[in-house]
Amino acid sequence: MSGEVAGRRWLRPELQNMASYGSAATSPGSYLGPTYKLSSNESPYPPSQAVVEAVAGAARVSNRYPDMFGDDLAGLLAQVHGLDRDRVAVAGGSLVLLQQAIQAVASPGDEVLFAWRSYEAYPIIVQVARCQGVTVPLSEHRVDIDQLAEHVTPATRIVIVCSPNNPTSTDISSKGLEAFLEALPTTCLVILDEAYREFSTGESVPDGLGLQERFDNLLVLRTFSKAHNLAGARIGWCAGDPQIVRALRAVALPFTLSRLASAAAAAAIAEGPSSVSSRVASIITERERLVARLQETGLEVPTSETNFVWLPLGTRSDSFAAHCAELGVSVRCFSGEGVRVSVGTPSADDLVIEAGERFASQR
């Protein structure tokens, strides 16, 4: 114990008591039947055989360093999305790009503004960068872009907007975002985190990739972790002004995007957009079934634009999560706020529905 305390003295003071990022899944505990992990918004399906083979092929030359900054993959993404090559950067996860952007743009003490509750990684990355996180509450489970605008001060260097928002599953409107970008000082960078963009079916969903060509202070983050079934491979990318992309590269460590990850992404791209969209369509169909069935049990379920649903259960969150655990399903419980449940296979989702029914009948 004294060792632990002594060790901590070496840490930067603000890191000593910092919350660490954890997937913090509820555990199905002593449950003996099949278990399902619906706590991390992963795809329930493995990547295709072609992707697996491409990774195996890359593994055979893994005695060689990869492309230093993943330029080949960035070029491929630019081509597929009709973007200029110098507007795209890649990294081992979109979180890496978020960290690079904060490092490149914000100095210690600068304000980074974001809505809350949102993605748990934001306050941690902001704090590690020695910046000042400033948060604005959600309104009706939604990022309130007008409120964000009101909290921009001369000290604000970065605004992070997560749309659709994790964990509340709602998105912001394109009009709202455009008005926000138009009114914002151009010295302030907006990072639009579109990790779940592929799952949005709303009519007013912002077109981040189009908007970053109009606003040179907009950086759009995308990932292969969710819609491309590649959370374990670690690949994210971003699009923004060439100056920002150059700045990300300036702070990036060389060779951190592995050859295996690049190969997985390139193979996923080579399968064409229809394979992503059919996969996403089946998740959306399943999502709508899950939402409807949970609503039938009397639960409030906000419209989801993602591959998960949000149950704003407040003080009853732990109880719902316990019902899921009893059926072998781990979910993400934010005690006192709500429960986030990833869309899984139909049989996993049936168990969530059953948990909802049991939960409802108990009240």
Ligand SMILES: *Cc1c(COP(=O)(O)O)cnc(C)c1O
């Ligand atoms: C899952 C997720 C990501 C993905 O991060 P990667 O590092 O690309 O796996 C980014 N942002 C949000 C809000 C997420 O939920």
